[in-house]
Amino acid sequence: MLIQFSFGLIFWMTVSFLAVLFILRKFAWKPILETLNERERGIEDALSEAKKAREEMAALQARNEDLNRAAREEREVLLKEARDIRDKEIAEAKEKAKAEAAAMIERARAEIRNEKNAAVADIKMLVGELSVEIAEKLLREKLADDAAQRALVDRMLKEAEARLS
Protein backbone atom coordinates (compact mmCIF):
# COMPACT_ATOMS: atom_id res chain seq x y z
CA MET A 1 0.00 0.00 0.00
CA LEU A 2 2.45 2.58 1.23
CA ILE A 3 5.43 1.21 -0.65
CA GLN A 4 3.81 0.72 -3.99
CA PHE A 5 5.56 1.52 -7.21
CA SER A 6 2.81 2.63 -9.52
CA PHE A 7 3.67 2.72 -13.18
CA GLY A 8 1.29 5.58 -13.94
CA LEU A 9 2.71 7.84 -11.28
CA ILE A 10 6.31 7.10 -12.26
CA PHE A 11 5.37 7.72 -15.89
CA TRP A 12 3.66 11.06 -15.24
CA MET A 13 6.33 12.08 -12.79
CA THR A 14 9.14 11.43 -15.25
CA VAL A 15 7.36 13.04 -18.18
CA SER A 16 6.24 16.13 -16.28
CA PHE A 17 9.52 16.54 -14.40
CA LEU A 18 11.51 16.42 -17.63
CA ALA A 19 9.05 18.84 -19.23
CA VAL A 20 9.42 21.24 -16.30
CA LEU A 21 13.18 20.81 -16.42
CA PHE A 22 13.29 21.76 -20.10
CA ILE A 23 10.84 24.64 -19.82
CA LEU A 24 12.52 26.12 -16.77
CA ARG A 25 16.00 25.55 -18.17
CA LYS A 26 15.16 27.52 -21.26
CA PHE A 27 12.87 30.20 -19.86
CA ALA A 28 13.86 30.54 -16.22
CA TRP A 29 17.21 29.14 -15.13
CA LYS A 30 19.12 30.35 -18.16
CA PRO A 31 18.09 34.02 -17.91
CA ILE A 32 18.26 33.98 -14.11
CA LEU A 33 21.71 32.40 -13.90
CA GLU A 34 23.01 34.53 -16.74
CA THR A 35 21.78 37.69 -15.07
CA LEU A 36 23.25 36.62 -11.73
CA ASN A 37 26.60 35.86 -13.37
CA GLU A 38 26.47 39.13 -15.24
CA ARG A 39 25.71 41.02 -12.05
CA GLU A 40 28.55 39.30 -10.23
CA ARG A 41 30.90 40.01 -13.09
CA GLY A 42 29.74 43.63 -13.04
CA ILE A 43 30.39 43.91 -9.32
CA GLU A 44 33.77 42.25 -9.70
CA ASP A 45 34.66 44.55 -12.59
CA ALA A 46 33.57 47.58 -10.62
CA LEU A 47 35.62 46.47 -7.64
CA SER A 48 38.71 45.74 -9.70
CA GLU A 49 38.27 49.04 -11.52
CA ALA A 50 38.00 50.89 -8.24
CA LYS A 51 41.13 49.10 -7.07
CA LYS A 52 42.90 49.99 -10.28
CA ALA A 53 41.81 53.62 -9.98
CA ARG A 54 43.05 53.66 -6.39
CA GLU A 55 46.35 52.19 -7.46
CA GLU A 56 46.64 54.69 -10.30
CA MET A 57 45.86 57.47 -7.89
CA ALA A 58 48.56 56.25 -5.54
CA ALA A 59 51.01 55.94 -8.42
CA LEU A 60 50.15 59.45 -9.56
CA GLN A 61 50.64 60.77 -6.06
CA ALA A 62 53.96 58.99 -5.76
CA ARG A 63 55.03 60.42 -9.11
CA ASN A 64 53.97 63.90 -8.02
CA GLU A 65 55.94 63.55 -4.84
CA ASP A 66 58.95 62.37 -6.79
CA LEU A 67 58.62 65.34 -9.12
CA ASN A 68 58.30 67.68 -6.17
CA ARG A 69 61.30 66.19 -4.50
CA ALA A 70 63.32 66.36 -7.72
CA ALA A 71 62.29 70.00 -8.21
CA ARG A 72 63.22 70.81 -4.66
CA GLU A 73 66.57 69.11 -5.08
CA GLU A 74 67.19 70.93 -8.33
CA ARG A 75 66.33 74.24 -6.73
CA GLU A 76 68.75 73.49 -3.91
CA VAL A 77 71.44 72.69 -6.41
CA LEU A 78 70.74 75.86 -8.42
CA LEU A 79 70.72 78.00 -5.31
CA LYS A 80 73.95 76.44 -4.12
CA GLU A 81 75.56 77.03 -7.49
CA ALA A 82 74.37 80.62 -7.51
CA ARG A 83 75.70 81.13 -4.02
CA ASP A 84 79.00 79.59 -5.00
CA ILE A 85 79.26 81.78 -8.08
CA ARG A 86 78.46 84.88 -6.09
CA ASP A 87 80.95 84.01 -3.37
CA LYS A 88 83.57 83.33 -5.98
CA GLU A 89 82.89 86.59 -7.77
CA ILE A 90 82.99 88.57 -4.57
CA ALA A 91 86.24 86.89 -3.61
CA GLU A 92 87.67 87.56 -7.04
CA ALA A 93 86.57 91.18 -6.91
CA LYS A 94 88.12 91.60 -3.49
CA GLU A 95 91.32 89.98 -4.70
CA LYS A 96 91.40 92.22 -7.74
CA ALA A 97 90.70 95.36 -5.69
CA LYS A 98 93.41 94.42 -3.23
CA ALA A 99 95.91 93.81 -6.00
CA GLU A 100 95.02 97.09 -7.68
CA ALA A 101 95.30 98.98 -4.41
CA ALA A 102 98.66 97.39 -3.78
CA ALA A 103 99.82 98.33 -7.28
CA MET A 104 98.61 101.91 -6.80
CA ILE A 105 100.37 102.17 -3.46
CA GLU A 106 103.48 100.71 -5.07
CA ARG A 107 103.28 103.22 -7.87
CA ALA A 108 102.81 106.08 -5.37
CA ARG A 109 105.76 104.90 -3.36
CA ALA A 110 107.94 104.71 -6.48
CA GLU A 111 106.90 108.23 -7.44
CA ILE A 112 107.63 109.47 -3.94
CA ARG A 113 110.97 107.77 -4.11
CA ASN A 114 111.72 109.33 -7.47
CA GLU A 115 110.67 112.78 -6.24
CA LYS A 116 112.79 112.35 -3.15
CA ASN A 117 115.76 111.24 -5.18
CA ALA A 118 115.26 114.21 -7.51
CA ALA A 119 115.03 116.56 -4.54
CA VAL A 120 118.11 115.06 -2.98
CA ALA A 121 119.93 115.40 -6.28
CA ASP A 122 118.78 119.03 -6.52
CA ILE A 123 119.99 119.67 -2.97
CA LYS A 124 123.28 118.00 -3.72
CA MET A 125 123.68 120.14 -6.82
CA LEU A 126 122.79 123.30 -4.85
CA VAL A 127 125.16 122.34 -2.02
CA GLY A 128 127.90 121.78 -4.61
CA GLU A 129 127.25 125.11 -6.28
CA LEU A 130 127.20 126.86 -2.89
CA SER A 131 130.40 125.12 -1.89
CA VAL A 132 132.00 126.22 -5.10
CA GLU A 133 130.74 129.84 -4.55
CA ILE A 134 131.95 129.83 -0.94
CA ALA A 135 135.23 128.44 -1.96
CA GLU A 136 135.50 131.11 -4.68
CA LYS A 137 134.69 133.93 -2.25
CA LEU A 138 136.89 132.40 0.44
CA LEU A 139 139.73 132.29 -1.88
CA ARG A 140 139.23 135.94 -2.81
CA GLU A 141 139.11 137.19 0.85
CA LYS A 142 142.04 135.11 1.83
CA LEU A 143 143.95 137.01 -0.60
CA ALA A 144 143.26 140.26 1.35
CA ASP A 145 143.26 139.79 5.03
CA ASP A 146 143.19 136.93 7.35
CA ALA A 147 140.72 138.51 9.65
CA ALA A 148 138.66 139.61 6.76
CA GLN A 149 138.75 136.20 5.19
CA ARG A 150 137.47 134.65 8.41
CA ALA A 151 134.72 137.23 8.70
CA LEU A 152 133.80 136.56 5.16
CA VAL A 153 133.48 132.81 5.67
CA ASP A 154 131.25 133.39 8.71
CA ARG A 155 129.03 135.69 6.78
CA MET A 156 128.90 133.40 3.84
CA LEU A 157 127.87 130.48 6.09
CA LYS A 158 125.20 132.61 7.72
CA GLU A 159 123.82 133.47 4.34
CA ALA A 160 123.88 129.88 3.23
CA GLU A 161 122.08 128.89 6.40
CA ALA A 162 119.42 131.46 5.80
CA ARG A 163 118.98 130.36 2.22
CA LEU A 164 118.70 126.70 3.22
CA SER A 165 116.13 127.24 5.89
Added chain:
Amino acid sequence: MKALIRATFLLFSVLFAGVSVAQHEGHDHAAGDTAHHHEMVATGAEAHAEHTEAHDEHATEKFNPGEMIMGHVTDEHGWHLWGHTSLPLPIIVYNTERGLSVFFSARFDHGHKTYGGYYLHEGKLLATDAPDGTDVHSATQNEALTAATWDVSITKNVLGMLVSIALMLIIFLSVAGGYRKRGVGAPKGLQSFIEPIILFVRDDVAKANIGPKYERFMPFLLTVFFFILINNLMGLIPIFPFGANVSGSISVTFALAAITFVLTLIHGNRHYWGHIIAMPGVPKPVLLILTPVEILGVFLRPAILMIRLFANITAGHIIVLSFFALIFIFGEINAGLGWGVSVFSLAFTIFMSMLELLVAFIQAFVFTFLSAMYLGAAIEEPHHH
Protein backbone atom coordinates in the same frame (compact mmCIF):
# COMPACT_ATOMS: atom_id res chain seq x y z
CA MET B 1 24.58 7.66 12.58
CA LYS B 2 21.67 9.81 13.64
CA ALA B 3 20.27 9.61 10.13
CA LEU B 4 20.57 5.82 10.24
CA ILE B 5 18.67 5.57 13.52
CA ARG B 6 16.03 7.87 12.15
CA ALA B 7 15.71 5.88 8.92
CA THR B 8 15.38 2.64 10.89
CA PHE B 9 12.70 4.15 13.07
CA LEU B 10 10.85 5.45 10.06
CA LEU B 11 11.03 2.14 8.28
CA PHE B 12 9.64 0.39 11.34
CA SER B 13 6.85 2.89 11.70
CA VAL B 14 6.03 2.46 8.03
CA LEU B 15 6.02 -1.32 8.38
CA PHE B 16 3.76 -1.18 11.43
CA ALA B 17 1.41 1.15 9.61
CA GLY B 18 1.36 -1.32 6.75
CA VAL B 19 0.45 -4.16 9.13
CA SER B 20 -2.40 -2.19 10.65
CA VAL B 21 -3.75 -1.45 7.19
CA ALA B 22 -3.51 -5.08 6.19
CA GLN B 23 -5.49 -6.06 9.28
CA HIS B 24 -8.07 -3.46 8.49
CA GLU B 25 -8.46 -4.76 5.01
CA GLY B 26 -8.89 -8.25 6.30
CA HIS B 27 -11.91 -7.00 8.22
CA ASP B 28 -13.21 -5.29 5.17
CA HIS B 29 -13.05 -8.48 3.20
CA ALA B 30 -14.94 -10.31 5.85
CA ALA B 31 -17.62 -7.62 5.86
CA GLY B 32 -17.67 -7.66 2.08
CA ASP B 33 -18.17 -11.40 2.00
CA THR B 34 -21.27 -11.23 4.18
CA ALA B 35 -22.60 -8.40 2.03
CA HIS B 36 -21.92 -10.53 -0.99
CA HIS B 37 -24.00 -13.40 0.47
CA HIS B 38 -26.86 -11.02 1.06
CA GLU B 39 -26.72 -9.75 -2.46
CA MET B 40 -26.84 -13.24 -3.86
CA VAL B 41 -30.40 -13.64 -2.62
CA ALA B 42 -31.49 -10.06 -3.33
CA THR B 43 -33.02 -8.74 -6.55
CA GLY B 44 -31.56 -5.74 -8.43
CA ALA B 45 -33.65 -3.07 -6.70
CA GLU B 46 -33.09 -4.64 -3.36
CA ALA B 47 -29.40 -4.82 -4.07
CA HIS B 48 -29.42 -1.06 -4.52
CA ALA B 49 -31.20 -0.64 -1.21
CA GLU B 50 -28.69 -2.97 0.38
CA HIS B 51 -25.92 -0.93 -1.05
CA THR B 52 -27.08 2.36 0.43
CA GLU B 53 -27.62 0.58 3.68
CA ALA B 54 -24.07 -0.68 3.49
CA HIS B 55 -23.03 2.91 2.97
CA ASP B 56 -24.89 4.06 6.05
CA GLU B 57 -23.35 1.23 7.94
CA HIS B 58 -20.02 2.44 6.72
CA ALA B 59 -20.78 5.97 7.91
CA THR B 60 -21.55 4.87 11.46
CA GLU B 61 -18.64 2.50 11.43
CA LYS B 62 -16.09 2.94 14.16
CA PHE B 63 -13.35 5.43 13.42
CA ASN B 64 -10.36 3.65 11.98
CA PRO B 65 -7.19 5.72 12.36
CA GLY B 66 -5.09 3.41 10.17
CA GLU B 67 -7.51 3.76 7.27
CA MET B 68 -7.76 7.52 7.74
CA ILE B 69 -4.01 8.01 7.80
CA MET B 70 -3.30 5.67 4.91
CA GLY B 71 -6.05 7.31 2.89
CA HIS B 72 -4.26 10.62 3.33
CA VAL B 73 -0.71 9.57 2.62
CA THR B 74 -1.29 7.16 -0.26
CA ASP B 75 -2.28 7.74 -3.83
CA GLU B 76 -5.86 7.21 -5.03
CA HIS B 77 -7.91 7.22 -8.21
CA GLY B 78 -10.15 10.22 -7.60
CA TRP B 79 -9.55 12.81 -4.91
CA HIS B 80 -11.39 12.22 -1.66
CA LEU B 81 -12.54 15.62 -0.38
CA TRP B 82 -14.86 14.93 2.57
CA GLY B 83 -17.36 12.28 3.67
CA HIS B 84 -18.50 10.50 0.52
CA THR B 85 -17.56 13.30 -1.81
CA SER B 86 -14.66 12.69 -4.15
CA LEU B 87 -13.42 14.72 -7.05
CA PRO B 88 -13.62 12.42 -10.09
CA LEU B 89 -10.30 12.17 -11.90
CA PRO B 90 -9.64 10.76 -15.36
CA ILE B 91 -8.74 7.08 -15.54
CA ILE B 92 -6.46 6.42 -18.47
CA VAL B 93 -5.72 2.78 -19.13
CA TYR B 94 -3.88 1.22 -21.98
CA ASN B 95 -4.26 -2.47 -22.44
CA THR B 96 -2.31 -4.23 -25.17
CA GLU B 97 -5.38 -6.38 -25.89
CA ARG B 98 -8.24 -3.97 -25.28
CA GLY B 99 -6.59 -0.74 -26.37
CA LEU B 100 -6.98 2.63 -24.67
CA SER B 101 -9.85 3.42 -22.30
CA VAL B 102 -10.45 6.84 -20.80
CA PHE B 103 -13.23 7.56 -18.28
CA PHE B 104 -13.80 9.28 -14.95
CA SER B 105 -13.03 7.60 -11.66
CA ALA B 106 -16.62 8.31 -10.55
CA ARG B 107 -17.62 5.29 -12.67
CA PHE B 108 -15.96 3.05 -10.08
CA ASP B 109 -18.33 4.45 -7.41
CA HIS B 110 -15.61 4.96 -4.76
CA GLY B 111 -13.99 1.73 -5.78
CA HIS B 112 -17.12 -0.36 -5.18
CA LYS B 113 -18.01 -1.11 -8.80
CA THR B 114 -16.34 -2.36 -11.95
CA TYR B 115 -16.32 -0.34 -15.13
CA GLY B 116 -15.02 -0.91 -18.63
CA GLY B 117 -13.59 -4.26 -17.58
CA TYR B 118 -11.54 -2.76 -14.73
CA TYR B 119 -11.93 -2.36 -10.99
CA LEU B 120 -9.90 -0.98 -8.11
CA HIS B 121 -8.38 -3.16 -5.48
CA GLU B 122 -6.13 -1.71 -2.76
CA GLY B 123 -5.47 1.31 -4.93
CA LYS B 124 -4.47 -0.83 -7.88
CA LEU B 125 -6.34 -1.02 -11.15
CA LEU B 126 -7.07 -4.62 -12.10
CA ALA B 127 -8.60 -6.07 -15.23
CA THR B 128 -11.69 -8.28 -15.01
CA ASP B 129 -14.16 -9.94 -17.31
CA ALA B 130 -17.12 -8.93 -15.13
CA PRO B 131 -19.69 -6.57 -16.76
CA ASP B 132 -19.89 -2.87 -15.81
CA GLY B 133 -21.41 -2.09 -12.41
CA THR B 134 -20.57 -5.43 -10.81
CA ASP B 135 -19.70 -5.17 -7.13
CA VAL B 136 -15.92 -5.45 -6.78
CA HIS B 137 -16.26 -8.31 -4.30
CA SER B 138 -17.92 -10.52 -6.88
CA ALA B 139 -15.50 -9.51 -9.62
CA THR B 140 -12.54 -11.78 -10.29
CA GLN B 141 -9.26 -10.59 -11.61
CA ASN B 142 -8.20 -11.61 -15.10
CA GLU B 143 -4.50 -11.95 -14.38
CA ALA B 144 -3.36 -12.22 -18.01
CA LEU B 145 -5.22 -9.05 -18.90
CA THR B 146 -4.02 -7.27 -15.74
CA ALA B 147 -0.44 -8.03 -16.73
CA ALA B 148 -1.12 -6.38 -20.09
CA THR B 149 -2.62 -3.30 -18.43
CA TRP B 150 -0.77 -0.02 -18.20
CA ASP B 151 -2.50 2.34 -15.82
CA VAL B 152 -1.52 5.93 -16.55
CA SER B 153 -4.50 7.54 -14.82
CA ILE B 154 -4.38 11.07 -13.52
CA THR B 155 -4.44 10.06 -9.87
CA LYS B 156 -4.55 12.29 -6.82
CA ASN B 157 -0.74 12.46 -6.71
CA VAL B 158 -0.46 13.17 -10.42
CA LEU B 159 -2.95 16.02 -10.13
CA GLY B 160 -1.25 17.30 -6.99
CA MET B 161 2.06 17.20 -8.81
CA LEU B 162 0.60 19.02 -11.80
CA VAL B 163 -0.72 21.73 -9.45
CA SER B 164 2.75 22.07 -7.93
CA ILE B 165 4.29 22.19 -11.38
CA ALA B 166 1.86 24.90 -12.45
CA LEU B 167 2.83 26.86 -9.34
CA MET B 168 6.50 26.33 -10.11
CA LEU B 169 6.08 27.54 -13.66
CA ILE B 170 4.15 30.61 -12.51
CA ILE B 171 6.72 31.45 -9.83
CA PHE B 172 9.87 30.91 -11.85
CA LEU B 173 8.69 32.30 -15.15
CA SER B 174 7.60 35.47 -13.35
CA VAL B 175 10.91 35.58 -11.47
CA ALA B 176 12.76 35.13 -14.76
CA GLY B 177 10.62 37.97 -16.12
CA GLY B 178 11.82 40.09 -13.22
CA TYR B 179 15.41 39.38 -14.22
CA ARG B 180 14.68 40.21 -17.84
CA LYS B 181 13.03 43.47 -16.83
CA ARG B 182 15.47 44.64 -14.19
CA GLY B 183 18.59 43.09 -15.67
CA VAL B 184 21.50 43.31 -13.28
CA GLY B 185 19.60 45.75 -11.07
CA ALA B 186 18.52 44.97 -7.51
CA PRO B 187 15.95 42.13 -7.26
CA LYS B 188 12.41 42.93 -6.17
CA GLY B 189 9.49 41.09 -4.62
CA LEU B 190 9.40 37.34 -5.26
CA GLN B 191 12.68 37.68 -7.08
CA SER B 192 14.47 38.78 -3.92
CA PHE B 193 12.97 35.83 -2.02
CA ILE B 194 14.01 33.27 -4.63
CA GLU B 195 17.43 34.70 -5.44
CA PRO B 196 19.18 33.76 -2.18
CA ILE B 197 17.88 30.18 -2.57
CA ILE B 198 19.18 30.00 -6.13
CA LEU B 199 22.53 31.40 -4.99
CA PHE B 200 22.57 28.92 -2.12
CA VAL B 201 21.99 25.99 -4.49
CA ARG B 202 24.63 27.35 -6.85
CA ASP B 203 27.35 28.19 -4.33
CA ASP B 204 26.86 25.73 -1.48
CA VAL B 205 25.43 22.78 -3.37
CA ALA B 206 26.63 22.82 -6.97
CA LYS B 207 29.98 24.60 -6.73
CA ALA B 208 30.89 22.92 -3.44
CA ASN B 209 30.22 19.38 -4.68
CA ILE B 210 30.72 19.39 -8.43
CA GLY B 211 33.54 21.85 -8.83
CA PRO B 212 34.30 24.08 -11.78
CA LYS B 213 32.06 22.13 -14.21
CA TYR B 214 28.97 22.78 -12.09
CA GLU B 215 27.18 24.93 -14.62
CA ARG B 216 25.71 22.23 -16.82
CA PHE B 217 24.03 20.59 -13.81
CA MET B 218 22.53 23.80 -12.46
CA PRO B 219 19.16 23.51 -14.27
CA PHE B 220 18.72 19.95 -13.00
CA LEU B 221 19.73 20.76 -9.42
CA LEU B 222 17.56 23.87 -9.26
CA THR B 223 14.57 22.06 -10.73
CA VAL B 224 14.97 19.11 -8.35
CA PHE B 225 15.39 21.40 -5.35
CA PHE B 226 12.35 23.53 -6.05
CA PHE B 227 10.28 20.58 -7.25
CA ILE B 228 10.84 18.75 -3.95
CA LEU B 229 10.52 21.91 -1.86
CA ILE B 230 7.26 23.03 -3.44
CA ASN B 231 5.76 19.54 -3.33
CA ASN B 232 6.82 19.21 0.31
CA LEU B 233 5.21 22.53 1.17
CA MET B 234 2.06 21.80 -0.85
CA GLY B 235 1.78 18.49 0.98
CA LEU B 236 1.53 20.40 4.26
CA ILE B 237 -1.50 22.41 3.12
CA PRO B 238 -4.47 20.15 3.83
CA ILE B 239 -6.93 21.91 1.52
CA PHE B 240 -7.71 20.85 -2.05
CA PRO B 241 -5.95 21.20 -4.56
CA PHE B 242 -3.00 20.81 -2.21
CA GLY B 243 -2.33 18.13 0.35
CA ALA B 244 -1.48 15.29 -2.00
CA ASN B 245 1.50 13.43 -0.60
CA VAL B 246 3.54 13.80 -3.78
CA SER B 247 7.09 13.95 -2.45
CA GLY B 248 6.18 11.28 0.10
CA SER B 249 5.20 8.88 -2.65
CA ILE B 250 7.81 6.27 -3.40
CA SER B 251 6.97 6.31 -7.10
CA VAL B 252 7.79 10.01 -7.27
CA THR B 253 11.00 9.70 -5.26
CA PHE B 254 11.89 6.66 -7.36
CA ALA B 255 11.53 8.67 -10.58
CA LEU B 256 13.60 11.55 -9.11
CA ALA B 257 16.34 9.25 -7.88
CA ALA B 258 16.29 7.42 -11.22
CA ILE B 259 16.96 10.69 -13.05
CA THR B 260 19.95 11.37 -10.80
CA PHE B 261 21.09 7.80 -11.36
CA VAL B 262 20.81 8.09 -15.14
CA LEU B 263 22.70 11.40 -15.06
CA THR B 264 25.58 9.84 -13.11
CA LEU B 265 25.65 6.98 -15.60
CA ILE B 266 25.73 9.36 -18.56
CA HIS B 267 28.31 11.72 -17.13
CA GLY B 268 30.49 9.18 -15.29
CA ASN B 269 34.00 9.40 -16.69
CA ARG B 270 36.77 6.84 -17.01
CA HIS B 271 38.20 7.81 -13.63
CA TYR B 272 34.84 7.16 -11.94
CA TRP B 273 34.26 3.76 -13.54
CA GLY B 274 37.90 2.82 -13.01
CA HIS B 275 37.47 3.36 -9.29
CA ILE B 276 34.33 1.26 -9.22
CA ILE B 277 35.52 -1.68 -11.27
CA ALA B 278 39.10 -1.84 -10.02
CA MET B 279 40.06 0.56 -7.27
CA PRO B 280 43.66 1.49 -8.04
CA GLY B 281 46.25 0.54 -5.47
CA VAL B 282 44.18 -2.28 -3.97
CA PRO B 283 45.49 -5.86 -4.08
CA LYS B 284 43.63 -8.26 -6.39
CA PRO B 285 42.14 -10.56 -3.73
CA VAL B 286 40.63 -7.56 -1.97
CA LEU B 287 39.14 -6.39 -5.26
CA LEU B 288 37.06 -9.58 -5.30
CA ILE B 289 35.18 -8.15 -2.33
CA LEU B 290 35.52 -4.47 -3.05
CA THR B 291 34.30 -4.44 -6.64
CA PRO B 292 30.90 -6.04 -5.90
CA VAL B 293 30.49 -3.62 -2.99
CA GLU B 294 31.30 -0.66 -5.20
CA ILE B 295 28.92 -1.85 -7.92
CA LEU B 296 26.23 -2.35 -5.28
CA GLY B 297 26.99 1.18 -4.09
CA VAL B 298 26.18 2.58 -7.52
CA PHE B 299 22.62 1.31 -7.12
CA LEU B 300 22.40 1.92 -3.40
CA ARG B 301 23.05 5.65 -3.68
CA PRO B 302 19.92 6.46 -5.69
CA ALA B 303 17.99 3.90 -3.62
CA ILE B 304 18.97 5.81 -0.47
CA LEU B 305 17.92 9.08 -2.10
CA MET B 306 14.57 7.53 -2.92
CA ILE B 307 13.93 6.04 0.53
CA ARG B 308 15.13 9.05 2.54
CA LEU B 309 12.81 11.56 0.89
CA PHE B 310 9.86 9.17 0.85
CA ALA B 311 10.29 8.09 4.48
CA ASN B 312 10.88 11.58 5.88
CA ILE B 313 7.91 13.18 4.23
CA THR B 314 5.55 10.28 4.75
CA ALA B 315 6.57 9.85 8.39
CA GLY B 316 5.92 13.54 9.02
CA HIS B 317 2.45 13.26 7.53
CA ILE B 318 1.72 10.10 9.50
CA ILE B 319 2.73 11.77 12.77
CA VAL B 320 0.59 14.85 12.13
CA LEU B 321 -2.36 12.69 11.14
CA SER B 322 -1.84 10.46 14.18
CA PHE B 323 -2.25 13.45 16.47
CA PHE B 324 -5.52 14.23 14.75
CA ALA B 325 -6.57 10.60 14.95
CA LEU B 326 -6.04 10.76 18.73
CA ILE B 327 -8.83 13.34 18.99
CA PHE B 328 -11.32 11.02 17.35
CA ILE B 329 -10.16 7.91 19.17
CA PHE B 330 -10.71 9.64 22.51
CA GLY B 331 -13.81 11.32 21.18
CA GLU B 332 -15.35 7.92 20.56
CA ILE B 333 -14.80 6.96 24.16
CA ASN B 334 -16.21 10.20 25.47
CA ALA B 335 -17.03 13.44 23.64
CA GLY B 336 -15.58 15.57 26.45
CA LEU B 337 -12.39 13.56 26.44
CA GLY B 338 -12.15 14.17 22.69
CA TRP B 339 -12.41 17.92 23.17
CA GLY B 340 -9.86 17.78 25.96
CA VAL B 341 -7.40 15.79 23.91
CA SER B 342 -7.95 18.06 20.92
CA VAL B 343 -6.18 20.90 22.73
CA PHE B 344 -3.01 18.85 23.13
CA SER B 345 -3.35 17.31 19.70
CA LEU B 346 -3.68 20.71 18.12
CA ALA B 347 -0.63 21.99 19.98
CA PHE B 348 1.38 18.96 18.88
CA THR B 349 0.09 19.23 15.33
CA ILE B 350 1.16 22.86 15.15
CA PHE B 351 4.55 21.91 16.55
CA MET B 352 4.88 19.05 14.05
CA SER B 353 3.80 21.27 11.18
CA MET B 354 6.54 23.72 12.08
CA LEU B 355 8.97 20.84 12.17
CA GLU B 356 7.64 19.63 8.83
CA LEU B 357 8.18 23.07 7.38
CA LEU B 358 11.81 22.76 8.38
CA VAL B 359 11.96 19.17 7.11
CA ALA B 360 10.51 20.33 3.77
CA PHE B 361 13.54 22.58 3.28
CA ILE B 362 16.04 20.13 4.73
CA GLN B 363 14.90 17.21 2.59
CA ALA B 364 14.87 19.30 -0.59
CA PHE B 365 18.37 20.44 0.32
CA VAL B 366 19.61 16.94 1.23
CA PHE B 367 18.30 15.39 -1.98
CA THR B 368 19.86 18.13 -4.10
CA PHE B 369 23.08 18.08 -2.09
CA LEU B 370 23.53 14.32 -2.40
CA SER B 371 22.61 14.38 -6.10
CA ALA B 372 25.27 17.03 -6.60
CA MET B 373 27.74 14.94 -4.61
CA TYR B 374 27.10 11.85 -6.73
CA LEU B 375 27.34 13.87 -9.93
CA GLY B 376 30.52 15.51 -8.64
CA ALA B 377 32.02 12.08 -7.95
CA ALA B 378 31.02 10.91 -11.43
CA ILE B 379 32.72 13.77 -13.28
CA GLU B 380 35.69 14.21 -10.94
CA GLU B 381 38.99 14.35 -12.76
CA PRO B 382 41.88 12.25 -11.43
CA HIS B 383 44.11 14.08 -8.98
CA HIS B 384 47.72 14.39 -9.95
CA HIS B 385 49.67 13.77 -6.82
